[in-house]
Amino acid sequence: MEKAILIIQCKDQKGIVAKVSDFLYKYQGNILEIDQHVDKEIGMFFMRASWELESFAIKKEQIAKTFEIEVSRLLDMKFDLYFNTPKPRMALFVSKLSHCLFDILSRYYSGQLEVEIPLVISNHLDLKPVVTSFRIPFYYLPVDKSNKENVEKEQIALLKQHKVDFIVLARYMQILSERFIQHFPNQVINIHHSFLPAFVGAKPYHAAYERGVKIIGATAHYVTEELDAGPIIEQEVARVRHHNSPADLVQIGQDVEKVVLSKAIKYHLERKILAYGNKTVIFY
Amino acid sequence: MEKAILIIQCKDQKGIVAKVSDFLYKYQGNILEIDQHVDKEIGMFFMRASWELESFAIKKEQIAKTFEIEVSRLLDMKFDLYFNTPKPRMALFVSKLSHCLFDILSRYYSGQLEVEIPLVISNHLDLKPVVTSFRIPFYYLPVDKSNKENVEKEQIALLKQHKVDFIVLARYMQILSERFIQHFPNQVINIHHSFLPAFVGAKPYHAAYERGVKIIGATAHYVTEELDAGPIIEQEVARVRHHNSPADLVQIGQDVEKVVLSKAIKYHLERKILAYGNKTVIFY
Amino acid sequence: MEKAILIIQCKDQKGIVAKVSDFLYKYQGNILEIDQHVDKEIGMFFMRASWELESFAIKKEQIAKTFEIEVSRLLDMKFDLYFNTPKPRMALFVSKLSHCLFDILSRYYSGQLEVEIPLVISNHLDLKPVVTSFRIPFYYLPVDKSNKENVEKEQIALLKQHKVDFIVLARYMQILSERFIQHFPNQVINIHHSFLPAFVGAKPYHAAYERGVKIIGATAHYVTEELDAGPIIEQEVARVRHHNSPADLVQIGQDVEKVVLSKAIKYHLERKILAYGNKTVIFY
């Protein structure tokens, strides 16, 4: 079923739901989902609505324009309009660890993710056989301090060439530059292997072991200029005990990482995430 | 803040959200929460909306009537209108176990529950000191096979006299008769000490121990004629291990029971539960 | 590191730990793990001990015999002695669903599971490409009522030929006969897609949806003659809400299934499971 998804944010005020739902009703939209949220601290209104396109009285190409004239400009809204077809195009960045990659590709294989994966980029060759077994192009771009700027240019060129909509860092062990990130605002999803904001940075499982925590976690977030500080999309945890070594924590944590990252991808694909400031509204 | 809460169910059709939100907008309702759900299997639409009463252009007493004329009858809706004042009146039924009782009363004490508790009814005297320390009237009504019908009449009389809106069975170890339950449809909340539908009936922790499960649970549900089979409101679980005795399971389970029951009470008080058929929609 | 693992069960009595640990100390065993459990209801004692083989004063081949003479027969013990090398040999049975298969194979690929997988058997061809991409032999043995007995004979022949130690039913959609199971007592692990004992049998997610539960689960257990009633190894749950369709439950549940099944495999491989009666002691 082809559908439209409308994401709105504006100053909170009376009548927003009425006006949006009137618009959809007027043009015979069969609403599939409608969710709204008001952040009272900052007086902002957020809304997500989806409806079937088939019976809708406005042509796909005209919807944004019509909505802009009839609703959006009157209420001073920012809005995004998405369609579920064609499928979004996702690039994966990986290094050596395979657990997140396998988890994503197995969901892709079984049709659980409505996505295209035109390419995988890696700074190591280790995972090339995995990627190619799924018949996805694999680009090997090793990075070191001396070539980082050029490699990022090459990466961006590849992403543009493959018309990539968003990027998933599936345990990619390199920090992306500000310049790179600015090309993809709220379009780069990272999985950090700790329960943020605890254990920012490198080797969080070892830090968790040293601190003697009883629960470890993983955090999927949009990447921003500040390391591990972007808007959090999803988190999950697992219990550990005194007899678990740092290596155990790594292994227990990997099961959490892959589930969290795949959930974040799913929310992103379904346009269920509204990022604002350093937070996310997620209508799951 | 005084507020109104509207609960709607009707056949799914286009324009419901538009008409309800138009109604609220037309009379200057400042929407606080709006949630909707469509059960596609049965083609039913459910909605909950709350708004501030102060600035609303219709008088409290006229809202139901006006909504009935302007919206409800056009769409063939069933609806309920609630206000958060005066507070709902809850009766507690208990027997000998104190954990759920204490949990509810401590929340009541700290102002966490917007409720009046005009009375507690028990078939044992054990918990009388606890109840009276909270300055709540305690009625001791012992039950056995011979007097059950009469005791239930007495209970119902007490509940009417105290203008009780709903009843919570906080580990009350008696089965209520069909006749009793019919007086309070979806107004009697029970906590069953298993993860339903597993381990219906008596001694579920012992049954769980015998079966060797690795997780136990508790279930809050509305009471219906069929034992432990009413609409589920909330469930939660806890992990157990081979070294846990049946007594351990009881104790671990009690922590789950009290949290689950208090959540169910809170949802009920906030009118967040829409029961239909044998299910619940819960807009938390 | 090569190590020995000793699993003991006997009538509970004084001195067991002393005698076992004396034995290990006398022959210079460096204990790695030692765990014990007493089931007081039935008066049985269970123990698991592991130690390094390298410095042990008894030759690998002589340990069982020596322990039998010096300890076991004096205390009327049943014991099993295992070594971590060579790796156990596991057969996978699958049908059409790929999520558990991928999860197991990706752990196998990354070296997380200390196991050999000499073959995969399936009653459908769908997953052949997945299996062969991991370079594992795939046997296609379609089953229907008419050929079930013969197919099982063929399966058993294949398992013997490949020297299989245990079998994992990774969402294999066929019920194994008593005859088959008797060949592999507590050596067949199944993943059932519900929180047993709730929703035994077919289509548990649909049954869970009908019942309106708020939490779903999955259960890994050893297969016995009675359907879904064998000793439970591991369980896990996930929260669902009213807006989740049966299809959502399937998808949410698959994430639980694969984690639960992989944990059960890991416990089995590490000889951490002691099954007795219809229960398991698990020293994790």
Add this chain to the structure above:
Amino acid sequence: MEKAILIIQCKDQKGIVAKVSDFLYKYQGNILEIDQHVDKEIGMFFMRASWELESFAIKKEQIAKTFEIEVSRLLDMKFDLYFNTPKPRMALFVSKLSHCLFDILSRYYSGQLEVEIPLVISNHLDLKPVVTSFRIPFYYLPVDKSNKENVEKEQIALLKQHKVDFIVLARYMQILSERFIQHFPNQVINIHHSFLPAFVGAKPYHAAYERGVKIIGATAHYVTEELDAGPIIEQEVARVRHHNSPADLVQIGQDVEKVVLSKAIKYHLERKILAYGNKTVIFY
């Protein structure tokens, strides 16, 4: 049943389990529980054993001495010997929030905690009626910068006078001085209302709200000189969503706090916690 509990730590070496279990066997100790842990990073061995006193061949008063001579000094052990009678004596420190206090007192009331509570100390009067309804002496000792040192002296005097074994800070909103803490090493349990090490210090729920986390938590730990940095005993978490206000987080978190704190108290009472360095081994 009267029982003895032995807690051991020493350098890891062969034969420890053998020697300890020989000692218990030689004097006809009926072992109830025996657990051991080796921290391989630092080469330390930890053990906890409990046994029935009734049939034990050494008199209660002689056990420590005999063990010291026959086992401990040969292996250069540190050990503690406890008995489950008389019950340990616990002081509660509170301020204004009642949820942890009620949870502890209701467990105490129902006999779930094997403890005496000779007094409650508070810097506010709010909770006096709650405490006195449980017939426990309540001491009101208001604190400000000017009198802190003297109040702590008074507190210590009261604790000595009431022969207090350990202290629980049940949301006591004052920081104890180093001097105070040194009187009670690993004998002061605090509940911090965050998932440590995230959100150390004041107002962690507000900090969690600002950061936009999807899960909040609580941490019970022994108090050391460094704020919120002592050995962690127990942690638990709860899921939150974008629509939860800071006030919601406080309320959701309180349910976690009280469960975590009560678990920590239980582990402490049962001598299941071995604190070393900045970590805990917990044999639950």
